[in-house]
Amino acid sequence: MADILTPALGESVSEATIAKWTKKVGDAVKKDEVLVELETDKVSLEVVAPADGTLAAINAGEGDTVVPGTVLGQVSEGAAAAASAPAAEAPAAAAAPAAAAGGASVDVAVPTMGESVAENSVGNWLKKSGDTVAKDELLVEIETDKVAVEVSAPEAGVLTINVESGAAVTPGQVIATISASGAHLSPSVQRVVSENNLNPSSIAASGPKGNITKADAIAAIGAASAAPAPAAPSAPRELAPREERVKMTRLRQTIAR
Numbered sequence: 001m002a003d004i005l006t007p008a009l010g011e012s013v014s015e016a017t018i019a020k021w022t023k024k025v026g027d028a029v030k031k032d033e034v035l036v037e038l039e040t041d042k043v044s045l046e047v048v049a050p051a052d053g054t055l056a057a058i059n060a061g062e063g064d065t066v067v068p069g070t071v072l073g074q075v076s077e078g079a080a081a082a083a084s085a086p087a088a089e090a091p092a093a094a095a096a097p098a099a100a101a102g103g104a105s106v107d108v109a110v111p112t113m114g115e116s117v118a119e120n121s122v123g124n125w126l127k128k129s130g131d132t133v134a135k136d137e138l139l140v141e142i143e144t145d146k147v148a149v150e151v152s153a154p155e156a157g158v159l160t161i162n163v164e165s166g167a168a169v170t171p172g173q174v175i176a177t178i179s180a181s182g183a184h185l186s187p188s189v190q191r192v193v194s195e196n197n198l199n200p201s202s203i204a205a206s207g208p209k210g211n212i213t214k215a216d217a218i219a220a221i222g223a224a225s226a227a228p229a230p231a232a233p234s235a236p237r238e239l240a241p242r243e244e245r246v247k248m249t250r251l252r253q254t255i256a257r
Contacts, residue, residue, distance in 0.1 A: 002050040002077055009040055016040045017211060018064050018072070023055045027097050029075060036072060039207065041214035053077040054218040063211065090103050106155045108176040110142055110169045120144045122175060129161045132200050133178065134193040140176075142169070153178055156190060156200065192217040 009016055016038040023035050029049040038045040049055075056076040060066055110120060123141035127133055133153040142149045153159070155176040163169055189212050193200055196217075203220045204210045 002053070002075045003071045004035060004047060004050060004075065005072040006038065006066045006068050006072060007045060008068050009038075010043070013040050013042060015065050017047065017058055017207060018062050018066060019044070020062060021058060024060055025055055027051060027055050038066070039213070047072065050074055050081050051075055051077045069093065105177045105179045106157070107153065107174045108139065108151060108178060109173050110173045110175060111149055111151065111205065112171045120169050120171075122163055122165050122169055123148065124165050125161060127159050129159060131159050133157065133159050134198070135190045135199060136194050137197075139164075151175075156193075188214050189217050192221070196221050209226070234240050 006016065006150070017040075019037040019039045021036050023029055023033075029035065029052070031052050032048045034046045035049050036047045036057065038047060053075045055073060057074040058072070059074075060070065060072050066072065087228070109163060120142045122142075123143050125140045127137075127139055133139065135153055135155065137153045137154045138150055139153055140151050155178050159176060159178055161176045169175060179183040181216070183246060190199070193203075193213060198217060198220050201213050203216050206216055207213045
């Protein structure tokens with residue numbers, strides 16, 4: 001078996017997304033034939049077959065995130081393995097998309113406040129249930145009689161609030177949950193979204209399987225800044241004393257001459 005590996009992606013690029021496989025399990029492939037396309041925030045890369053043979057396994061499906069050195073699949077060298085490879089590897093290939101489809105929820109818990117602080121209260125929520133949040137985006141402040149602590153989103157996703165503002169809470173208590181959203185945000189995209197207070201649900205995604213790329217996030221910043229600012233209301237015009245014209249009497253007309 002020859003492994004199909006994710007290549008080095010270049011400086012400051014730590015991960016890539018699988019855009020498209022050009023072959024399926026069981027297909028015959030030739031050495032240096034393009035098998036899969038990878039996309040990063042900066043470039044697109046093609047990964048080729050390491051040897052002649054049959055594509056025996058696909059370990060990462062389209063839309064999955066991979067890092068350099070990840071084994072994307074395997075090629076069975078020679079024609080002898082062509083008959084057995086589809087039957088043996090098809091279940092594994094089908095399992096990968098199923099595993100990726102599952103979404104998990106992440107708890108948002110009250111942090112530890114320090115000694116002698118046993119009870120806290122929930123301040124004003126900056127988001128409401130159903131809102132899409134970015135990783136590390138500020139959600140709420142927990143207030144005590146000594147300090148106020150900011151609580152941020154541990155992951156990107158959709159927020160569900162369990163404890164409303166003003167309620168008393170204790171350290172470790174779960175006050176909200178975040179359900180993984182359909183769009184995957186890479187670290188670089190999360191950084192752009194959080195630093196510019198962008199709403200991921202309002203960003204037009206161009207990546208595979210609806211993923212938001214860094215270029216999409218940067219374009220959203222440009223669109224927001226290009227939006228016309230609301231016109232400032234004009235200051236009320238100061239009214240001068242009202243003039244009234246009065247018909248002159250004959251005497252006034254004579255004096256005026």
